[in-house]
Amino acid sequence: MAFAWKASGLTYNKYLSVAASVVRRSLKDTQRLAAEKRGVSELRFAKWNNGKQGDNKNVADANAAAAAEASS
Amino acid sequence: MMLSRAARPAALRVSGAAATRSVAQNGATFATLREIEDRLKSIRNIEKITNTMKIVASTKLTRAQRAMTESRKYGQTSNQLFDNAETKRLEGEDKKTLIVVASSDKGLCGGIHSGMSKRVRKMLADNSNQDIVVLGEKCKAQLGRSNPKNIVLSFAGVGKDVPTFADAQAIADQISLLPGDYSDVQIIYNKFINAQSYEATPVEAFSEEAITGSPNFATFEFDDEVLANLREYSLANSLFWALAEGHACEQSARRNAMDNASKNAGDMIGRYQILFNRTRQAVITGELVEIITGAAASEE
Numbered sequence: 001m002a003f004a005w006k007a008s009g010l011t012y013n014k015y016l017s018v019a020a021s022v023v024r025r026s027l028k029d030t031q032r033l034a035a036e037k038r039g040v041s042e043l044r045f046a047k048w049n050n051g052k053q054g055d056n057k058n059v060a061d062a063n064a065a066a067a068a069e070a071s072s
Numbered sequence: 073m074m075l076s077r078a079a080r081p082a083a084l085r086v087s088g089a090a091a092t093r094s095v096a097q098n099g100a101t102f103a104t105l106r107e108i109e110d111r112l113k114s115i116r117n118i119e120k121i122t123n124t125m126k127i128v129a130s131t132k133l134t135r136a137q138r139a140m141t142e143s144r145k146y147g148q149t150s151n152q153l154f155d156n157a158e159t160k161r162l163e164g165e166d167k168k169t170l171i172v173v174a175s176s177d178k179g180l181c182g183g184i185h186s187g188m189s190k191r192v193r194k195m196l197a198d199n200s201n202q203d204i205v206v207l208g209e210k211c212k213a214q215l216g217r218s219n220p221k222n223i224v225l226s227f228a229g230v231g232k233d234v235p236t237f238a239d240a241q242a243i244a245d246q247i248s249l250l251p252g253d254y255s256d257v258q259i260i261y262n263k264f265i266n267a268q269s270y271e272a273t274p275v276e277a278f279s280e281e282a283i284t285g286s287p288n289f290a291t292f293e294f295d296d297e298v299l300a301n302l303r304e305y306s307l308a309n310s311l312f313w314a315l316a317e318g319h320a321c322e323q324s325a326r327r328n329a330m331d332n333a334s335k336n337a338g339d340m341i342g343r344y345q346i347l348f349n350r351t352r353q354a355v356i357t358g359e360l361v362e363i364i365t366g367a368a369a370s371e372e
Contacts, residue, residue, distance in 0.1 A: 003297070011248065012301035013241040013308050020237075041238040045227045045246060051220030056228065059242045066249055 009071030014063065105355065108348045112341065119337035125180070126330035129323050136320040139234045140264060146237075147275070147313030150306045159278050159286035167255035169202045170224075171195060172247065174261040174314040175211035176231025181326035184262050184270060185210040191272035192260060193218060203254070205247060207315070224250060235319055240312035248304055255279055257307060261314035262321035268328065270321040275314060277307045 005015045017039070024035045043059040173192055175185050189211050196202060196219055204222045206212040208230040215223060227243060247257070256279055263273040280299050283289070294302075 006297075011245050012304045013245050016305070017238055017241050038236050039238050041236060041242050042232070043227050043229045043239055043242055045225060047225060048220070048223040051223075053216070053223075053226065059227070059246060063242055063245050066245070 007071075009067045009069070011067070014067060105348070105351055108344060108351060112344045112348060115337055115340050115344065119334055119341065122330045122333040122337060126327055126334060129327040129330060133320070133323040133327055136234055136316070136323045137264075139316045140320040143313045143316035146309045150309040151275075153292070153302075153306075154278060154283075154286070157283070157286040157288045157292060159282055159289075161256045161276060161278065162282050162285065168252055169199075170205060170247070170250070170252070170254040170257045171202055172205045172257060172259040172311065172314075173207060173211045173215065174230075174259060174311070174318045175206070175208035176318065176322055177209040177228060178231055178322070178326075179210055180329065181322050182329040184321055184325045186214060187270075188260055188262060188272045189214040189218075195258075196222060203250075203252060205250075207243065224252070230315065231319055231322060235312065235315035237308070237312050240315060241308045243311055244304055244308035247307065256282060259310055259314045261318045264317050264321050264324070267324050270325065275310050277303075277310045279303065 003015075010018070021039050024032060024039055027035055041060060044056045045059050045062070046056050047054040171192060173188055175188055179185070185208075192204065192211075192215060196204075200222070202222060203224045204215060204219065206215055206223060206226040209228055212223075212226045212228075216226075225246060227246075230239070257277040258274045259277060260272055260274050262270040264270055280303055283299060283303065
Protein backbone atom coordinates (compact mmCIF):
# COMPACT_ATOMS: atom_id res chain seq x y z
CA MET A 1 0.00 0.00 0.00
CA ALA A 2 1.69 3.13 -1.18
CA PHE A 3 0.51 6.54 -0.10
CA ALA A 4 0.36 9.39 -2.60
CA TRP A 5 1.14 11.95 0.11
CA LYS A 6 4.13 9.97 1.27
CA ALA A 7 5.54 9.98 -2.27
CA SER A 8 5.24 13.76 -2.40
CA GLY A 9 7.33 14.11 0.75
CA LEU A 10 4.68 14.82 3.35
CA THR A 11 4.89 13.26 6.78
CA TYR A 12 1.85 11.68 8.36
CA ASN A 13 1.47 14.64 10.71
CA LYS A 14 1.62 17.08 7.83
CA TYR A 15 -0.93 15.03 5.96
CA LEU A 16 -3.20 15.09 8.99
CA SER A 17 -2.87 18.83 9.52
CA VAL A 18 -3.67 19.52 5.86
CA ALA A 19 -6.72 17.27 6.09
CA ALA A 20 -7.78 18.96 9.35
CA SER A 21 -7.43 22.44 7.92
CA VAL A 22 -9.58 21.46 4.92
CA VAL A 23 -12.29 20.21 7.27
CA ARG A 24 -12.05 23.40 9.34
CA ARG A 25 -12.33 25.57 6.26
CA SER A 26 -15.50 23.87 5.14
CA LEU A 27 -17.30 24.49 8.44
CA LYS A 28 -20.02 27.11 8.86
CA ASP A 29 -18.72 30.58 9.66
CA THR A 30 -19.67 30.55 13.35
CA GLN A 31 -17.94 27.27 14.11
CA ARG A 32 -15.13 27.95 11.69
CA LEU A 33 -13.77 30.96 13.58
CA ALA A 34 -13.51 28.99 16.79
CA ALA A 35 -12.10 25.95 15.04
CA GLU A 36 -9.47 27.79 13.06
CA LYS A 37 -7.85 29.03 16.26
CA ARG A 38 -6.98 25.42 16.98
CA GLY A 39 -4.96 25.21 13.79
CA VAL A 40 -2.75 28.21 14.50
CA SER A 41 0.86 27.54 15.35
CA GLU A 42 3.32 30.35 15.99
CA LEU A 43 6.32 28.29 16.92
CA ARG A 44 9.87 29.31 16.17
CA PHE A 45 12.78 26.97 16.58
CA ALA A 46 16.56 26.99 16.56
CA LYS A 47 19.10 24.26 15.93
CA TRP A 48 21.92 23.97 18.44
CA ASN A 49 25.40 23.08 17.40
CA ASN A 50 28.12 22.31 19.92
CA GLY A 51 26.55 24.31 22.72
CA LYS A 52 25.71 27.33 20.57
CA GLN A 53 22.22 28.33 19.57
CA GLY A 54 21.63 28.85 15.86
CA ASP A 55 19.22 31.22 14.15
CA ASN A 56 15.56 31.31 15.07
CA LYS A 57 13.41 30.00 12.26
CA ASN A 58 9.69 29.60 11.75
CA VAL A 59 8.69 25.97 12.24
CA ALA A 60 5.95 25.96 9.58
CA ASP A 61 8.37 27.28 6.92
CA ALA A 62 11.04 24.76 7.85
CA ASN A 63 8.58 21.88 7.68
CA ALA A 64 7.43 23.02 4.23
CA ALA A 65 11.05 23.22 3.06
CA ALA A 66 11.75 19.73 4.39
CA ALA A 67 8.71 18.37 2.55
CA ALA A 68 9.85 19.99 -0.69
CA GLU A 69 13.30 18.50 -0.24
CA ALA A 70 11.96 15.01 0.45
CA SER A 71 9.77 15.02 -2.65
CA SER A 72 12.50 15.95 -5.11
CA MET B 73 12.01 38.48 41.47
CA MET B 74 9.37 38.56 44.18
CA LEU B 75 11.94 37.50 46.72
CA SER B 76 14.37 40.30 46.07
CA ARG B 77 11.57 42.82 46.08
CA ALA B 78 10.23 41.51 49.34
CA ALA B 79 13.66 41.50 50.96
CA ARG B 80 14.59 45.07 50.09
CA PRO B 81 11.81 46.97 51.83
CA ALA B 82 12.22 44.88 54.96
CA ALA B 83 15.86 45.91 55.23
CA LEU B 84 14.97 49.49 54.44
CA ARG B 85 12.26 49.52 57.05
CA VAL B 86 14.73 48.77 59.83
CA SER B 87 17.09 51.53 58.78
CA GLY B 88 14.12 53.82 58.17
CA ALA B 89 12.80 53.32 61.67
CA ALA B 90 16.21 54.06 63.16
CA ALA B 91 16.51 57.18 61.03
CA THR B 92 13.09 58.46 62.16
CA ARG B 93 14.14 58.43 65.77
CA SER B 94 17.47 60.12 65.22
CA VAL B 95 16.20 62.93 62.97
CA ALA B 96 13.01 63.60 64.94
CA GLN B 97 14.69 66.50 66.69
CA ASN B 98 16.00 68.46 63.72
CA GLY B 99 12.79 68.79 61.75
CA ALA B 100 13.68 66.38 58.91
CA THR B 101 10.86 64.05 59.98
CA PHE B 102 8.67 65.18 57.12
CA ALA B 103 11.06 63.62 54.64
CA THR B 104 10.78 60.18 56.25
CA LEU B 105 7.04 60.50 56.49
CA ARG B 106 6.98 61.21 52.78
CA GLU B 107 9.30 58.26 52.21
CA ILE B 108 7.01 55.88 54.01
CA GLU B 109 4.06 57.25 52.09
CA ASP B 110 5.82 56.71 48.76
CA ARG B 111 6.73 53.17 49.70
CA LEU B 112 3.17 52.43 50.76
CA LYS B 113 1.93 53.71 47.45
CA SER B 114 4.33 51.55 45.46
CA ILE B 115 3.46 48.43 47.47
CA ARG B 116 -0.21 49.12 46.84
CA ASN B 117 0.51 49.30 43.12
CA ILE B 118 2.42 46.01 43.24
CA GLU B 119 -0.49 44.42 45.06
CA LYS B 120 -2.86 45.65 42.37
CA ILE B 121 -0.66 44.17 39.63
CA THR B 122 -0.19 40.79 41.28
CA ASN B 123 -3.89 40.63 42.05
CA THR B 124 -4.79 41.28 38.43
CA MET B 125 -2.29 38.66 37.27
CA LYS B 126 -3.86 36.22 39.69
CA ILE B 127 -7.33 36.85 38.30
CA VAL B 128 -6.08 36.48 34.73
CA ALA B 129 -4.35 33.21 35.64
CA SER B 130 -7.50 31.89 37.35
CA THR B 131 -9.61 32.47 34.26
CA LYS B 132 -6.96 30.93 32.03
CA LEU B 133 -6.66 28.00 34.43
CA THR B 134 -10.22 26.78 33.89
CA ARG B 135 -9.65 26.78 30.14
CA ALA B 136 -6.27 25.11 30.51
CA GLN B 137 -7.71 22.42 32.74
CA ARG B 138 -10.42 21.64 30.24
CA ALA B 139 -7.81 21.38 27.48
CA MET B 140 -5.76 19.14 29.75
CA THR B 141 -8.54 16.61 30.38
CA GLU B 142 -9.29 16.52 26.67
CA SER B 143 -5.66 16.06 25.66
CA ARG B 144 -5.17 13.38 28.28
CA LYS B 145 -7.58 11.24 26.29
CA TYR B 146 -5.41 11.66 23.19
CA GLY B 147 -2.31 10.55 25.02
CA GLN B 148 -3.93 7.70 26.89
CA THR B 149 -5.71 6.31 23.87
CA SER B 150 -2.51 6.31 21.90
CA ASN B 151 -0.64 4.73 24.80
CA GLN B 152 -3.24 1.99 25.11
CA LEU B 153 -1.81 0.40 21.99
CA PHE B 154 1.64 0.23 23.53
CA ASP B 155 0.21 -1.09 26.78
CA ASN B 156 -1.55 -3.89 24.92
CA ALA B 157 1.51 -4.67 22.87
CA GLU B 158 3.65 -4.46 26.05
CA THR B 159 6.16 -2.28 24.30
CA LYS B 160 9.31 -1.60 26.28
CA ARG B 161 12.25 0.62 25.60
CA LEU B 162 15.20 -1.04 23.96
CA GLU B 163 18.07 -1.82 26.27
CA GLY B 164 20.79 -0.94 23.79
CA GLU B 165 23.75 0.94 25.21
CA ASP B 166 24.97 2.31 21.90
CA LYS B 167 21.91 4.35 21.03
CA LYS B 168 21.08 7.74 22.45
CA THR B 169 17.91 8.75 24.22
CA LEU B 170 16.24 11.98 23.22
CA ILE B 171 14.79 14.03 26.06
CA VAL B 172 12.04 16.49 25.20
CA VAL B 173 11.45 19.10 27.90
CA ALA B 174 7.97 20.63 27.73
CA SER B 175 8.22 24.00 29.49
CA SER B 176 6.99 27.38 28.28
CA ASP B 177 8.07 30.94 27.51
CA LYS B 178 6.71 32.73 30.54
CA GLY B 179 7.96 32.98 34.08
CA LEU B 180 6.44 34.41 37.27
CA CYS B 181 4.95 31.08 38.16
CA GLY B 182 7.02 29.66 40.99
CA GLY B 183 9.41 26.77 40.56
CA ILE B 184 7.77 24.64 37.90
CA HIS B 185 10.38 25.33 35.23
CA SER B 186 13.36 24.85 37.50
CA GLY B 187 11.80 21.66 38.85
CA MET B 188 11.81 20.29 35.34
CA SER B 189 15.35 21.48 34.64
CA LYS B 190 16.53 19.78 37.82
CA ARG B 191 14.92 16.54 36.76
CA VAL B 192 16.63 16.71 33.35
CA ARG B 193 20.00 17.52 34.92
CA LYS B 194 19.61 14.47 37.14
CA MET B 195 18.91 12.30 34.11
CA LEU B 196 21.96 13.74 32.38
CA ALA B 197 24.11 13.10 35.42
CA ASP B 198 23.16 9.41 35.24
CA ASN B 199 23.89 9.16 31.55
CA SER B 200 25.41 12.11 29.73
CA ASN B 201 25.02 10.51 26.30
CA GLN B 202 21.54 11.92 25.77
CA ASP B 203 20.28 14.73 23.57
CA ILE B 204 17.79 17.37 24.61
CA VAL B 205 15.03 19.17 22.75
CA VAL B 206 13.72 22.14 24.72
CA LEU B 207 10.24 23.58 24.24
CA GLY B 208 9.92 27.07 25.71
CA GLU B 209 12.37 29.82 26.59
CA LYS B 210 12.52 29.30 30.35
CA CYS B 211 14.02 25.83 30.40
CA LYS B 212 16.16 26.75 27.40
CA ALA B 213 17.82 29.49 29.43
CA GLN B 214 18.35 27.19 32.41
CA LEU B 215 19.59 24.13 30.53
CA GLY B 216 21.49 26.29 28.04
CA ARG B 217 23.70 27.40 30.91
CA SER B 218 24.31 24.00 32.48
CA ASN B 219 24.22 21.55 29.55
CA PRO B 220 24.55 23.49 26.28
CA LYS B 221 26.36 20.61 24.55
CA ASN B 222 23.40 18.25 24.88
CA ILE B 223 20.81 20.54 23.32
CA VAL B 224 20.02 19.81 19.68
CA LEU B 225 16.84 21.78 19.14
CA SER B 226 14.94 24.49 20.95
CA PHE B 227 11.47 25.85 20.31
CA ALA B 228 10.10 29.27 21.24
CA GLY B 229 6.56 30.57 21.23
CA VAL B 230 5.21 27.81 23.48
CA GLY B 231 2.62 28.56 26.15
CA LYS B 232 1.20 31.87 24.96
CA ASP B 233 -2.19 30.22 24.84
CA VAL B 234 -3.61 26.74 25.25
CA PRO B 235 -1.35 24.56 23.09
CA THR B 236 -2.85 23.36 19.82
CA PHE B 237 -2.44 19.99 18.17
CA ALA B 238 -0.90 21.83 15.21
CA ASP B 239 1.93 22.91 17.54
CA ALA B 240 2.49 19.34 18.66
CA GLN B 241 2.48 18.08 15.08
CA ALA B 242 4.99 20.69 13.91
CA ILE B 243 7.28 19.84 16.82
CA ALA B 244 6.94 16.11 16.19
CA ASP B 245 7.85 16.62 12.53
CA GLN B 246 10.96 18.60 13.43
CA ILE B 247 11.99 15.99 15.97
CA SER B 248 11.65 13.16 13.46
CA LEU B 249 13.79 15.19 11.05
CA LEU B 250 16.69 15.14 13.53
CA PRO B 251 19.75 13.39 12.12
CA GLY B 252 20.54 11.35 15.24
CA ASP B 253 19.39 7.77 15.69
CA TYR B 254 17.55 7.53 18.98
CA SER B 255 16.50 4.41 20.81
CA ASP B 256 13.56 6.20 22.37
CA VAL B 257 12.12 9.61 23.16
CA GLN B 258 11.33 10.69 26.70
CA ILE B 259 9.04 13.67 27.12
CA ILE B 260 9.43 15.41 30.46
CA TYR B 261 6.37 17.39 31.53
CA ASN B 262 4.77 18.63 34.70
CA LYS B 263 2.11 16.19 35.79
CA PHE B 264 -0.91 17.90 37.28
CA ILE B 265 -1.61 16.21 40.61
CA ASN B 266 -3.85 18.86 42.12
CA ALA B 267 -4.03 22.66 42.17
CA GLN B 268 -1.18 22.87 44.68
CA SER B 269 1.24 20.23 43.49
CA TYR B 270 2.76 19.01 40.28
CA GLU B 271 5.64 16.73 39.49
CA ALA B 272 8.10 16.48 36.61
CA THR B 273 7.24 13.17 34.97
CA PRO B 274 8.59 11.40 31.90
CA VAL B 275 6.34 9.87 29.24
CA GLU B 276 7.83 7.59 26.61
CA ALA B 277 7.49 7.65 22.86
CA PHE B 278 8.95 4.58 21.20
CA SER B 279 11.10 4.02 18.17
CA GLU B 280 10.06 1.70 15.37
CA GLU B 281 12.41 -1.07 16.52
CA ALA B 282 10.94 -0.93 20.01
CA ILE B 283 7.43 -1.23 18.60
CA THR B 284 8.26 -4.21 16.37
CA GLY B 285 10.22 -5.79 19.21
CA SER B 286 7.38 -5.65 21.73
CA PRO B 287 6.24 -9.07 23.02
CA ASN B 288 2.57 -8.83 22.08
CA PHE B 289 3.20 -7.19 18.75
CA ALA B 290 1.64 -10.13 16.89
CA THR B 291 -1.81 -9.25 18.28
CA PHE B 292 -1.95 -6.34 15.89
CA GLU B 293 -1.85 -6.49 12.15
CA PHE B 294 0.38 -3.87 10.59
CA ASP B 295 1.63 -3.02 7.18
CA ASP B 296 5.28 -2.22 7.50
CA GLU B 297 4.81 1.15 5.84
CA VAL B 298 2.23 2.28 8.37
CA LEU B 299 4.58 1.82 11.28
CA ALA B 300 6.53 5.03 10.62
CA ASN B 301 3.25 6.93 10.50
CA LEU B 302 2.16 5.43 13.79
CA ARG B 303 5.43 6.45 15.41
CA GLU B 304 5.14 10.04 14.19
CA TYR B 305 1.51 10.25 15.17
CA SER B 306 1.97 8.83 18.64
CA LEU B 307 4.87 11.23 19.21
CA ALA B 308 2.59 14.13 18.29
CA ASN B 309 -0.12 12.76 20.60
CA SER B 310 2.23 12.44 23.54
CA LEU B 311 3.68 15.89 22.90
CA PHE B 312 0.21 17.40 22.79
CA TRP B 313 -0.65 15.73 26.06
CA ALA B 314 2.57 16.90 27.71
CA LEU B 315 2.17 20.47 26.46
CA ALA B 316 -1.45 20.78 27.56
CA GLU B 317 -0.82 19.30 30.99
CA GLY B 318 2.26 21.47 31.44
CA HIS B 319 0.22 24.51 30.45
CA ALA B 320 -2.43 23.75 33.06
CA CYS B 321 0.26 23.29 35.72
CA GLU B 322 1.85 26.58 34.78
CA GLN B 323 -1.40 28.51 35.07
CA SER B 324 -2.22 26.96 38.41
CA ALA B 325 1.31 27.61 39.69
CA ARG B 326 1.09 31.20 38.50
CA ARG B 327 -2.22 31.64 40.26
CA ASN B 328 -0.70 30.36 43.51
CA ALA B 329 2.43 32.48 43.14
CA MET B 330 0.42 35.62 42.50
CA ASP B 331 -1.92 34.79 45.37
CA ASN B 332 1.04 34.57 47.72
CA ALA B 333 2.55 37.76 46.34
CA SER B 334 -0.72 39.63 46.89
CA LYS B 335 -0.95 38.29 50.44
CA ASN B 336 2.62 39.36 51.20
CA ALA B 337 1.93 42.79 49.76
CA GLY B 338 -1.16 43.01 51.99
CA ASP B 339 0.93 42.18 55.06
CA MET B 340 3.49 44.80 54.15
CA ILE B 341 0.81 47.41 53.58
CA GLY B 342 -0.52 46.71 57.06
CA ARG B 343 2.88 47.07 58.68
CA TYR B 344 3.73 50.23 56.78
CA GLN B 345 0.39 51.78 57.63
CA ILE B 346 1.08 51.25 61.33
CA LEU B 347 4.61 52.64 60.97
CA PHE B 348 3.26 55.61 59.06
CA ASN B 349 0.61 56.38 61.69
CA ARG B 350 3.10 56.03 64.55
CA THR B 351 5.58 58.33 62.88
CA ARG B 352 2.92 60.91 62.18
CA GLN B 353 1.70 60.71 65.77
CA ALA B 354 5.25 61.18 67.02
CA VAL B 355 5.67 64.28 64.88
CA ILE B 356 2.41 65.77 66.17
CA THR B 357 3.29 65.01 69.78
CA GLY B 358 6.69 66.58 69.29
CA GLU B 359 5.15 69.73 67.89
CA LEU B 360 2.59 69.92 70.71
CA VAL B 361 5.33 69.59 73.31
CA GLU B 362 7.23 72.43 71.65
CA ILE B 363 4.16 74.71 71.56
CA ILE B 364 3.22 74.02 75.17
CA THR B 365 6.74 74.56 76.47
CA GLY B 366 6.93 77.73 74.38
CA ALA B 367 3.62 78.99 75.76
CA ALA B 368 4.55 78.11 79.34
CA ALA B 369 7.88 79.91 78.95
CA SER B 370 6.31 83.12 77.57
CA GLU B 371 3.64 83.24 80.32
CA GLU B 372 6.19 83.70 83.03
